[in-house]
Amino acid sequence: MNLGSRLLGMAFASADLLFELKDGRIAFAVGAGPVAGIDPASAWSGRPLSEVLDVQSACELTDNLAALGSGRRSAPMEIRVVTGDGRARRASLRAFVLPEIAPAISCALSWTGPAFVLAVTTEPPILDARGLISRLEDVMTSPGADNGLSVAFVEVPGLDTDSDEHRAASARIESELQAASLNGASACRLSADRFALMRGADDLTDLVRTVEAAAAAEGLSLSATTATGDLNGAESAVAVRTLRLALDACLKDGVAAGASFGERLKETVADADRFRGIVRAREFHLVYQPIVSLESGAMHHFEALARFNDGPRAPVAQIAMAEELGLIEGFDLAVAEKALVQMRKAGFGRAKIAINASALSLTGDAYVENLLRMTAAATDVRDRLLVEITETAAVADLEAANRRLAVLRDAGFKVCIDDFGAGSASFDYLRSLQVDMVKLDGVFVHEIATEQRARTLATHVIQLCADLGVATVAEMVETQAQADALKALGVNYGQGWLFGRPGPTPTSQTQSRPVARRRGEVVGWG
Numbered sequence: 001m002n003l004g005s006r007l008l009g010m011a012f013a014s015a016d017l018l019f020e021l022k023d024g025r026i027a028f029a030v031g032a033g034p035v036a037g038i039d040p041a042s043a044w045s046g047r048p049l050s051e052v053l054d055v056q057s058a059c060e061l062t063d064n065l066a067a068l069g070s071g072r073r074s075a076p077m078e079i080r081v082v083t084g085d086g087r088a089r090r091a092s093l094r095a096f097v098l099p100e101i102a103p104a105i106s107c108a109l110s111w112t113g114p115a116f117v118l119a120v121t122t123e124p125p126i127l128d129a130r131g132l133i134s135r136l137e138d139v140m141t142s143p144g145a146d147n148g149l150s151v152a153f154v155e156v157p158g159l160d161t162d163s164d165e166h167r168a169a170s171a172r173i174e175s176e177l178q179a180a181s182l183n184g185a186s187a188c189r190l191s192a193d194r195f196a197l198m199r200g201a202d203d204l205t206d207l208v209r210t211v212e213a214a215a216a217a218e219g220l221s222l223s224a225t226t227a228t229g230d231l232n233g234a235e236s237a238v239a240v241r242t243l244r245l246a247l248d249a250c251l252k253d254g255v256a257a258g259a260s261f262g263e264r265l266k267e268t269v270a271d272a273d274r275f276r277g278i279v280r281a282r283e284f285h286l287v288y289q290p291i292v293s294l295e296s297g298a299m300h301h302f303e304a305l306a307r308f309n310d311g312p313r314a315p316v317a318q319i320a321m322a323e324e325l326g327l328i329e330g331f332d333l334a335v336a337e338k339a340l341v342q343m344r345k346a347g348f349g350r351a352k353i354a355i356n357a358s359a360l361s362l363t364g365d366a367y368v369e370n371l372l373r374m375t376a377a378a379t380d381v382r383d384r385l386l387v388e389i390t391e392t393a394a395v396a397d398l399e400a401a402n403r404r405l406a407v408l409r410d411a412g413f414k415v416c417i418d419d420f421g422a423g424s425a426s427f428d429y430l431r432s433l434q435v436d437m438v439k440l441d442g443v444f445v446h447e448i449a450t451e452q453r454a455r456t457l458a459t460h461v462i463q464l465c466a467d468l469g470v471a472t473v474a475e476m477v478e479t480q481a482q483a484d485a486l487k488a489l490g491v492n493y494g495q496g497w498l499f500g501r502p503g504p505t506p507t508s509q510t511q512s513r514p515v516a517r518r519r520g521e522v523v524g525w526g
Contacts, residue, residue: 015108016091021065022104024048034081034089035115054080054088055124055184062183065095066142070102079109082118089115124185126178129196129247132188136198136243139182140236148201149182149231151243153194153250153258156211156224160192169218176214180205190251196258201230225254229261234269237325242268244324272325275318279330284308286338287502288353291473291495294487301352301386302506303495304339306331319358328358333370336385340374342506343381351506354386354416362389362401368408375411382412388439389429390418398432405433416473420444420461430464438465440491442476448489449482455489462490 008030011018017031017040025048029040050058057079068074074095080088093109127135139149154177159170170192177195180203181187187197199205208224215222229246231239242265249257278284288302308318322328332355339355342348361367375382387408395401405415416437420426421444430438440448440458447454465472474486477496486494 011108014110016111017109019044019107019109020101020104021049021095021107024050024062026052027104031109032111034091034111035083035085035087038083050183052081054082054118056080059124059183059185061093063138063142065105068095068097068105070097070099072097078112080118081109083115086118087115088118089113124178126174127186127188129188129190129244129251132186132196132198132247133240133244135186137236137240139186139198140231140239148233149239150199150201150203151196151229151231151246151258151261152199152207153196153227153229153246153255153261154207154211154224155226155255156193156195156215156222158193158222165218165220169215169220169222172214172218173211176210177207180207180210188247190247194250194255196247196250225256227255227258227261229258229265232262232265234265235272235325238265238268238272241321241324268325271321272327275322275325275327275331278308279327279334282334282338284334285504286335286342287504288342288506289495289502290500290506291354291493292499294474294483294491294494299351300493301354303354303388304335304342304356305502306335306356323358323360326360329361329364329367332357332361332367333374336371336374339385340381343384344378348506350384352384352386353506354388356388356390356418358390359395359401362395362404363397365404368404371408371413372411379412383414386414386416386437388416388418389433389435395429398428402433405435409434409436421458430468430470435470437471437473439473439475439495442496445474445476445482445486448474449485459489466490 008018012031015031017029017033019029019031019040020027025046026040026044027046029044031040033040033043044052049061053061061077061079064074064077074093076092076094079091079093081091082088090112091109092112093107095108096106097103098106136149136151156173159166159173174187174189174195177197178184178187180199181197182199186199187195189195207226211224212222231242234242242261245268246258246261246264249260284306286304287307288304290302291300292298293300306319319328319331322331336355336357339353343351343353357367371387375385387405389395389405409415414436415433416439417426417429417433417435418439419441420430420438421441429435438461440461444454444458448458449455462472471492472490473493473495474482474491475495477483477486477494477498479498482496483494483498
């Protein structure tokens with residue numbers, strides 16, 4: 001008996017079926033099929049793995065196999081193999097990537113029970129736009145992921161008609177598009193007559209014909225318009241941002257907006273490269289706006305605000321883009337670097353500066369470690385720096401973020417929650433993060449002066465901060481009446497045009513009488 005026969009016998013001693021996967025397809029199979037009459041050697045060879053499994057099993061197995069490295073054996077995976085007659089059979093599968101034949105995957109399958117009738121609904125529910133974006137991110141960030149993906153946009157005029165036939169056709173079209181999507185679980189419904197789905201870049205399924213056939217099965221004659229954009233191996237963050245913008249455009253302007261997906265992708269890549277260049281060359285500058293005590297009118301500290309050199313306005317859109325593309329941490333550190341240069345200039349004294357940091361910069365240790373390194377040679381500057389955590393992007397792991405902020409506070413830095421009241425995460429931040437200050441968002445400040453509901457909420461927030469020993473700052477204060485109202489509510493500090501506009505150097509522009517300070521007195525944050 002030759003070695004090959006012995007090895008095959010040993011394999012069958014622990015498995016009922018052996019098969020090899022190449023590029024998601026079954027290259028060959030040998031062993032017992034799920035039911036009598038199905039010989040995997042002929043019935044499965046050349047077919048996509050997704051065609052022999054139920055939808056949920058196909059999705060889970062595809063994701064698990066994508067994460068399997070060369071020379072690694074998977075843990076047992078429970079799957080369901082369809083038999084083509086409305087039944088399925090459960091099995092346990094283990095996979096192994098032999099380095100000599102990688103990326104082919106060797107699979108051993110053992111049946112774990114008799115065939116059973118599948119439930120009628122095995123198809124996962126169709127996604128919404130947010131779910132599709134999350135699905136794309138998961139697929140593209142999976143270990144060993146193949147970025148050969150495309151996104152198809154489908155519009156079916158007339159599908160939003162309210163009749164039994166149209167509702168039935170709508171359900172069938174939705175089901176067919178889901179089945180045509182990546183792993184049968186990557187389609188989303190944008191509106192009554194618009195869809196989007198992820199597919200393999202080489203998938204040639206005619207979606208127009210698919211939609212028309214589904215409508216005809218319900219007795220309707222409907223046509224579809226489609227547009228497809230390839231991701232062309234784009235970075236995950238670039239692809240996710242492009243898809244989000246494309247879905248917004250498609251929802252607003254119809255599927256025709258999807259035709260510009262490729263151009264939008266190129267623009268996003270160019271925007272990312274341009275932003276990296278701006279950070280690398282430090283092609284931005286800082287302006288400084290004063291924050292004053294509402295009680296005494298005395299200068300308290302300055303906020304450093306970034307301005308790009310090609311325009312006078314705050315870079316709100318570019319900052320949002322940098323957060324989406326994972327470029328914000330480098331920018332936040334560059335801002336800190338420029339602020340530190342200003343603080344070390346002759347004549348600056350003991351003035352204090354607040355610098356902004358995206359919440360995303362707290363998702364790892366690098367921002368904190370670099371800020372500590374940048375101030376290691378002159379640690380006295382740390383007690384004059386306030387790090388304002390902006391809420392434009394939410395912190396996912398608040399416990400980990402709080403540990404990193406604790407490191408900064410232990411080193412002497414002060415920490416502020418910025419944009420409080422602008423987003424849903426504000427109270428989560430206040431509850432979970434140990435901070436020294438809370439800055440009330442300008443819109444919230446405006447509502448305090450105009451709406452009783454907002455004023456009542458603000459009263460409780462300000463009192464809560466006081467009870468916690470956390471100072472409060474109100475931004476966008478433009479009139480003395482606003483300042484007086486905020487002071488009456490207990491807000492500690494104010495920022496806005498009433499006290500001074502942002503300027504190129506940290507200089508007070510207020511008309512308030514300065515408070516005298518004793519020689520040698522250190523200005524604190526209290």
